[in-house]
Amino acid sequence: MATTRCVSINTSIPGPKSMELIEKRKTYVPKGVGNNSPIFVEKADGALVHDVDGNVLLDFAGAIGTLNVGHRPEEVVEAIKAQLDKYIHTCFHVAMYEPYLALAEKLAEITPGSFEKKTILLNSGAEAVENAVKIARKYTGRSGIVSFTRGFHGRTLLGMSLTSKVKPYKFQMGPFAPATYKAMFPYPLHRPVGMTEEEYAEFCVGQFEDFLYTEVAPEELAAVIMEPVQGEGGFIVPHKTFVQGIYNICRKHNILFIADEVQTGFGRTGEMFASTHFGIEPDLITMSKSLAAGLPISAVLGRAEIMDAPVPGEIGGTYGGSPLGCAAALAVIEKIEKENLVERSRQIGEQIMKNFTALQQEVPIIAEVRGLGAMCAIELIHPSTKQPMKEFTAIYTKALCEQGVIVLSAGVHGNVLRFLTPLVITDEQLQEGLSIMNRLLVSMYQSTVATEVK
Template sequence: MKQVDTKFIKLNTAIPGPRAQEILARKESSVPRGPFTTAPTFVVKAEGALLTDVDGNTFIDFAGAIGSMNVGHCPAPVVDALKEQLDQYIHTCFHVMMYEPYIQLAEKLNEITPGNHAKKTFFLNSGAEAVENAIKIARKYTGRKAVISFERGYHGRTLLAMTLTSKVRPYKYEFGPFAPEVYKMSYPYYYRAPYSATPEEMDEMILQRFNDFFLGDVAPDDVAAIIMEPVQGEGGFVVPSKAFVQGVKRLCEKHGILFIADEVQTGFGRTGKMFAMEHFDVEPDLIVMSKSIGAGLPISAVTGRAEIMDSPNPGEIGGTYGGSPLGCVAALKVIEMMEEQNLPARAQVVGDKIISAFKRFQERFREVGDVRGLGAMCALEIVKDKASKEPDKDLTAKIVQACNRNGVVILSAGLYSNVIRILSPLVITDEQLEEGLAVMENVLEEHCSAN
């Protein structure tokens, strides 16, 4: 493979290097096989969109800790806030003695999430935990049990979240039985539309299918909530139309079903707006957040209409570490940075540059089948050829591995594991972005066929 002139990527050794290989050997004997890793090395320093490993190799980060680092690694305002908080108190448990940052963050999320109605917010540790609690709240408020999620959707790895998730391997295989009263509906995938249907026809077909679903599977007055990712993340960065999302919301309103937006990956500026639902002009009843809310600190949130959020009685929702002081002060600084630096607008600039490069890749290489995205949530789909659209999981894995070896940390996704997704920090510089994309193009040139 030809060399790319690099200013930011510094590769002193092969990947993994000698020190990383030593630690990998220790990992094999001390950590189970289950936790998968994409880059076979170990970080010692991270700043902005750059990662440096134990062998002194520096990488451009196109993965962003699976979308958790929208404000970049170790942003100074967040680091300073954490240091100040560490000198005051680390944890008291909000259920024992409360602390003001929890209230400040709840007030801020009530203000910035979609909708002008009265809202309330509470905090947890992870996206999956927030999803589970949003479902609990929906069931409590409506008195109903059934929940609908979507094909290819991803909502987490805990029991109920895993049940909502729609991919057997690696998430569900041999981990059953699953939670009851969870149903799946179709979600538009325009690139793979059956019978060459137009996007409009596909939207209408799926929305009409709800009528049969409510007759044949579960009555609408038994459904507590429909949970939707406004852009499917692990499902392959599949973007629906505004008409589809609004159509689902109308169905919810017609039948008294709560609309839950899972914005764990799409939130906090990723798609070019603070929350992806703003693109669709839909106000969810409940919104689930995590990942980039805390710049790497484990915290998640559920925000919703005040009357819905107040339906659980005292003690019925919560958790020992939910809304930790460190997570709250980090999140407050993250939101401040996003507003002051207008990072959602920067996401659109980053996304435009990525999509422009991806379209060039699509024109050059036979195996780049589709290019799609919203803001800086961008992906390309790898196929065996453009005519058949047959997914090529093996080639995708080779491309990801080659990018990692050449200094760009990157991830795959999709039901068929054939989608390459970009979740770089939004603070990535134009130079860093262009260098990373040049490495990607070089890798594709080595592994793909010319059109």
């Protein structure tokens, strides 16, 4: 089998040991728990994953954007070990601990806005969204929450209520939470012919203003929640005019603006937080994923007066802000700052965007190359039928894994390839992964779509 500088595939994918574990998984784990790659991991370091069969793969998925500082960074491992030697858990509600305060202080320092901020620490992105909504409702005395088409905010009941994708997420899972509304989010690739991106953004802001007349009155709304760059929806990057337009409407009507930075945070987009790109200072920010290099922790940070609206006991949880998670998170942020991984994110993004832009002419199914920092994607659309290429994308991601590159799809039609490489990936590893992707994409296109087009 092929062996390159980093990738080493010595068996079929999945290999015999992984296949044996897959059978065991079928017995004990529900099928609803989806799996992208048919491998079982033995160990992982940096941007490399070693499976139980001895294969080495490049990770371009990063545990769905959880590993900005890579797998098992030494500094984070040491911080976790040091905390383990002191205590594992006391529950912050029962016996407080300093790492919780240290992390809250650090988050206040690195997030947008010069106002006083406070933070509650939780366990997951979905839990952060749930609590952000609770806090917004408590502060405003209003109940309505607006999210956007193609948005994703978690798999809990309220998170699904705010999410805009029926299959696989919402189908037959209702009824969903009341007082939740969906507004139009721009999709620049599909804007009307002859309209510039800025004109399209202005049009979408106008649609939102109409929405406040046709769907829900602004005085009923507690908050608008927005991913600055949509994740699961297909890495849709809105124009600055749109984000600022919605933000200003919120200011006008005293509606809180919640930035869901669960996937975009901690350097992924070429800024510590994506909100900075758009020149906004959110009232509340939800964060998780790359906060702690794989340990389960999340946060809601916001203006101090908003965060203080709930009374003691109304927000929190047994495991929220675990000492191990706090220690890991502090080490993650230090590593991002020390190694300038925000700038590295921009460099990675430039290489990915340049690579696929150059490939577009040879492979015209690449309808768009888009991204912000190292949060990049390509969308595959059939050049003749103009239909999303969901099946092709699924076959391609499977074949990529077999050749040693782990990549995720996204988008409501499943025809977007999203790239979430660890920000510690080397240029050599990045170029090797891109080379594998290029060769396979050209080959698949020429053997299938190109023959149809002719």
